[in-house]
Amino acid sequence: MTSSETVSGPAPSPPPAPGSDVLLSVRGLQVHFPIKRGLVFDRTVGHVRAVDGVDLDVRRGQTYGLVGESGCGKSTFGRGLLRLEEPTGGSVIFDGQDIRSLKPEALRLMRRRMQMVFQDPLASLDPRQSVQSLLSEPLTVHGLSTADAEEFGRDSSSSHLAKAAAMLEVVGLPRGALAKYPHEFSGGQRQRIGIARAMILNPDLVIADEPVSALDVSVQAQVINLLEHLQDLLGLTYIVIAHDLAVVRHISDVIGVMYLGRLVEEAPSDDLYAQPLHPYTIALMSAIPIPDPEIEDHRERILLRGDLPSPANPPSGCRFHTRCPYRQQTRCDTEEPVLRDLGAVAPGRRVACHYAEEILAGQIAISDPSLQIDPVAG
Amino acid sequence: MTAEPLSARPQALTDLMGDVGLDERGTSLWQGAFQRLRRNPSAIIGALIVLAFVLVAVFAPLIAPYEPAKSQWIDQVTPSTVPGHSAEHLLGLDPLGSDLFTQLVYGARQSLIIGIVSTAFGLAGGVILGTLAGGLGGWVDTLVMRLVDILLSIPSLLLAVSIAAMLGQRPSAIMIAIGAAQVPIFARLLRGSMLAQRNQDYVLASFSLGLRRRTIVMSHVLPNSLGPVIVQATLTLATAIIEVAALSYLGLGAPDPAVAEWGRMLVKAQDRLQSDPHLTLLPGICIAVTALGFTLLGESLREALDPKSRR
Numbered sequence: 001m002t003s004s005e006t007v008s009g010p011a012p013s014p015p016p017a018p019g020s021d022v023l024l025s026v027r028g029l030q031v032h033f034p035i036k037r038g039l040v041f042d043r044t045v046g047h048v049r050a051v052d053g054v055d056l057d058v059r060r061g062q063t064y065g066l067v068g069e070s071g072c073g074k075s076t077f078g079r080g081l082l083r084l085e086e087p088t089g090g091s092v093i094f095d096g097q098d099i100r101s102l103k104p105e106a107l108r109l110m111r112r113r114m115q116m117v118f119q120d121p122l123a124s125l126d127p128r129q130s131v132q133s134l135l136s137e138p139l140t141v142h143g144l145s146t147a148d149a150e151e152f153g154r155d156s157s158s159s160h161l162a163k164a165a166a167m168l169e170v171v172g173l174p175r176g177a178l179a180k181y182p183h184e185f186s187g188g189q190r191q192r193i194g195i196a197r198a199m200i201l202n203p204d205l206v207i208a209d210e211p212v213s214a215l216d217v218s219v220q221a222q223v224i225n226l227l228e229h230l231q232d233l234l235g236l237t238y239i240v241i242a243h244d245l246a247v248v249r250h251i252s253d254v255i256g257v258m259y260l261g262r263l264v265e266e267a268p269s270d271d272l273y274a275q276p277l278h279p280y281t282i283a284l285m286s287a288i289p290i291p292d293p294e295i296e297d298h299r300e301r302i303l304l305r306g307d308l309p310s311p312a313n314p315p316s317g318c319r320f321h322t323r324c325p326y327r328q329q330t331r332c333d334t335e336e337p338v339l340r341d342l343g344a345v346a347p348g349r350r351v352a353c354h355y356a357e358e359i360l361a362g363q364i365a366i367s368d369p370s371l372q373i374d375p376v377a378g
Numbered sequence: 379m380t381a382e383p384l385s386a387r388p389q390a391l392t393d394l395m396g397d398v399g400l401d402e403r404g405t406s407l408w409q410g411a412f413q414r415l416r417r418n419p420s421a422i423i424g425a426l427i428v429l430a431f432v433l434v435a436v437f438a439p440l441i442a443p444y445e446p447a448k449s450q451w452i453d454q455v456t457p458s459t460v461p462g463h464s465a466e467h468l469l470g471l472d473p474l475g476s477d478l479f480t481q482l483v484y485g486a487r488q489s490l491i492i493g494i495v496s497t498a499f500g501l502a503g504g505v506i507l508g509t510l511a512g513g514l515g516g517w518v519d520t521l522v523m524r525l526v527d528i529l530l531s532i533p534s535l536l537l538a539v540s541i542a543a544m545l546g547q548r549p550s551a552i553m554i555a556i557g558a559a560q561v562p563i564f565a566r567l568l569r570g571s572m573l574a575q576r577n578q579d580y581v582l583a584s585f586s587l588g589l590r591r592r593t594i595v596m597s598h599v600l601p602n603s604l605g606p607v608i609v610q611a612t613l614t615l616a617t618a619i620i621e622v623a624a625l626s627y628l629g630l631g632a633p634d635p636a637v638a639e640w641g642r643m644l645v646k647a648q649d650r651l652q653s654d655p656h657l658t659l660l661p662g663i664c665i666a667v668t669a670l671g672f673t674l675l676g677e678s679l680r681e682a683l684d685p686k687s688r689r
Contacts, residue, residue: 080584125578126598127407138587183405195589319425 005297023095023237024058024081024205026067030089031073035312048312050076052261053090055339058205058254063231063238065252065269067245067284071308073261078207080294081239082114083107095204098113110144115198117227119198121190125182131193132178135164138201163200170233171196171226188219192226199230207239213249224251249273257281260319261311263339267349270351277360279326279349302366318354325366326359396603411682421678427671435490437482444470446484446638449475460654470658473646476638482664484638489515489668492553493618499557501611504564511565512572512603513595523569526562534559538585538621552630556621560614571603605683610675616669623665640665 024088032047050073058064069076079085081092083099092099094114100112120122124135139160165175169191184192191211198206208227212220224247231238232294242248248255255272257265257280276282283302290296303322308314315322321332331354339352345360358364380539405413414422434441452475454461454576462470511522529537538555545551575581576599584594623641640661 013563057436079582084582084585108590111586114586116583116586118579118583120579124583126580126584126602128598128601130406137589140588141587141593183410184405184409197583201587 016071021059023060024239025093026054026056026081026090027088027093028090029054029080029092030079031076031085032088046065048310049261049314050085050311051080051087052311052314054258054261054263056256056266058237060204060237061235062253063230063240063251065248065255066241066242066258067248068258069243072226072258072309072325073311074243074258075209077173077258078116078209078239078241081207082111082116084116085140097310107281109142111178112138112201112205115201115209116202117195117198117208119189119297120214121187121194122182124194125190125197126168126170127182130179130181131168131173132161132164133196134193135167135178135200136160138197139163142201147350164196167196167200168193170199176282186219187215188223191215191219191223191356193232195226197222199234199236202234205237205239207241210243211240213242213244220247227251257284258370259348260308260314262319262352263350264320264352266352267346271346271349276303277346277349277356278353279359280318280320282359283325318352326355326364328355328364356363383542392543393618395405397545399645407683408689411679412666414682415678417680419683420674422683423675424671424676426679427667431486431668432490434483438487440484442477442480444480446480447476451477452473458653460657461648462654469558469656469660472643473650478657478660481643482640482660483530484584485640485643485661485664486668487644488624489619490636492549492556492622493615496553496556496618496622497560497611497615498613499553500560501607503557503561505568505607506608507561507565508572509595509600510637512569512576514597518603520656521567526565530566534563539628539630545643547630548684552625554631555625556618559621560618563605564610568603568607571606572599575599575602591674606680609676609683612672612679616672616676619672620665620669623661654660 029051030047030053030317031051032050035046035048036042036043036045052073054077056064057083066074066077076085078089083092083102087100090100094110097110099110129137136157157259161178164178168175168177170298173189173192173196177189177193182193185193191214195211211227212223215223227238227240228251230236239252240248240251251268255267255269256263257278259280265272265276265281267277272281273285276285283304285300288298290299302325304325306323309319309322315333317333317335318324318337319332321327324332327333335354337352339350339356342349342351344358345357353359355364438446451461451467451471453485454473455471455473460471460473461467464470467479469479469482470483472478506524507522511526512517514545532540538552538559541555541558542551545554572595579601581594584598585591589598619640622639623644626639627640627645643661647654647661651658
């Protein structure tokens with residue numbers, strides 16, 4: 001079984017030319033992990049299709065939010081972009097360059113322009129490195145010393161030190177933090193260090209994989225605000241991966257919703273929250289509590305039954321049909337919906353559902369009443 | 379601790395103020411481990427025993443009243459009796475007519491040299507193999523680990539005996555033999571530790587920062603994986619000293635029967651166990667106490683380096 005057999009829908013739009021408005025263009029990206037069996041000789045008995053054909057464009061200066069439940073492949077997608085997990089199909093065009101065709105050394109140099117902020121700030125910092133070493137290592141590796149020497153100091157080590165201290169100040173930590181080690185900081189401070197390390201190379205694109213989900217709620221807002229501040233300051237483009245809809249809404253310009261390795265809906269942030277179109281997004285949105293007891297008691301909520309199906313053996317047809325409250329008899333379990341433009345019905349939005357227009361128009365009701373929580377009893 | 383009032387402050391407030399404490403110096407993992415070690419009584423006992431042992435070994439010529447391995451009082455030893463305590467000889471003579479106290483003191487030197495050299499040899503071999511397997515992965519890993527599995531399937535003492543027998547009766551042979559028997563243990567431990575570290579986010583972060591694989595393995599993965607190996611080395615020193623004694627007891631040590639070595643002293647004394655038990659008891663106690671010292675030190679080092687014991 002080859003891993004490149006799935007082709008999603010009609011020919012996707014061609015990737016944009018270099019220097020255009022679009023910084024990152026992903027076409028049909030797949031990351032499949034082989035499932036191996038056997039004690040001595042490994043046999044591949046199948047693939048976990050963690051990411052299975054994702055198309056998206058990220059514009060310069062924009063924040064693209066990627067949401068989905070655990071296991072939907074959003075983190076793997078982020079790692080696939082940087083080739084931290086090697087993609088098995090599709091293309092990633094970053095500023096006109098095909099990331100997947102880069103040789104190891106060229107890729108290594110290209111990584112300076114694409115940085116990552118990780119979920120667990122303690123695990124993503126080497127416990128043996130002082131903050132100074134953590135921040136100056138990327139500078140040493142990429143030899144940024146000569147260019148910065150004029151600005152920050154004479155020799156490279158003192159210019160690294162000055163730059164590290166300046167970066168710390170930007171993320172709101174005192175200079176004294178340079179001599180300390182990651183375990184001596186609080187969670188929020190550690191994440192600031194992680195952010196400083198990602199930003200010190202002056203990247204174009206930053207992929208933030210659940211940047212605040214390991215933090216206390218009180219600290220989350222500070223880190224999100226810091227990310228926004230840095231975006232304005234450095235002209236960054238973000239891809240923010242999160243499962244927290246509130247976090248993504250706050251920071252994103254465009255939001256993509258992932259389900260089982262695929263993008264099921266993409267829309268400008270405000271539109272998506274005002275009127276979700278895909279049944280999965282509708283269900284996700286209905287899970288957000290509304291801080292008004294009157295409305296909260298009487299609003300309609302949709303219950304998603306069961307777990308995410310196995311990405312090693314995704315359901316036929318629409319991947320969501322096993323849990324979809326709007327499932328129809330005709331096409332849902334046989335024909336796979338493509339991520340399509342809705343045109344005049346909902347401009348600027350893409351949905352992968354056969355019946356998006358009908359659901360929007362209210363022509364299809366929830367097929368199984370038991371999936372809907374009774375507003376009075378609930 | 380001056381940090382107490384700081385940690386009592388709510389975390390959000392600390393974050394808001396960006397305050398990381400008044401002292402500008404950080405505490406690295408090893409510094410923290412050393413501070414915990416100093417507060418652990420069993421570490422102190424272990425360290426004292428090891429220190430005493432090392433001092434005795436280093437200053438053996440100053441402590442011992444006579445030259446070692448000189449059977450100059452052999453005429454005083456009869457087949458049934460050995461002279462006990464006297465004014466000239468604190469612990470009496472050994473069955474070959476040397477001063478027992480001198481032999482014990484110089485025995486510490488032998489044991490320490492053999493223990494350290496053989497453990498260093500095993501550690502070096504194990505670190506090289508383990509780094510190859512854990513750092514490169516793939517077929518190198520498979521090859522190295524199957525080799526290690528084969529070595530591990532042979533009991534270590536048997537392996538050491540075979541190697542010592544093969545290399546002949548030389549003092550270096552016994553060190554190589556004991557070291558070689560330890561290589562697979564270190565290799566396997568380091569590989570496992572490196573595999574665990576390789577899946578950590580900071581390794582992924584290093585890749586995404588554009589570090590070279592070699593740099594990541596050598597300056598990030600390896601240093602973070604060495605903790606358990608160093609603990610194991612401390613514990614292995616104790617085992618090595620016991621194994622030296624065992625190999626000497628089996629007659630695979632130095633060819634000269636009079637040489638001062640604790641294991642050999644046990645052999646020489648065994649047929650006098652009934653009449654003069656102190657001849658076997660004293661070197662035996664020396665071996666046991668030294669091994670205990672290294673074990674205590676190793677175990678407390680393991681505790682101190684445990685990430686869970688961090689604040």
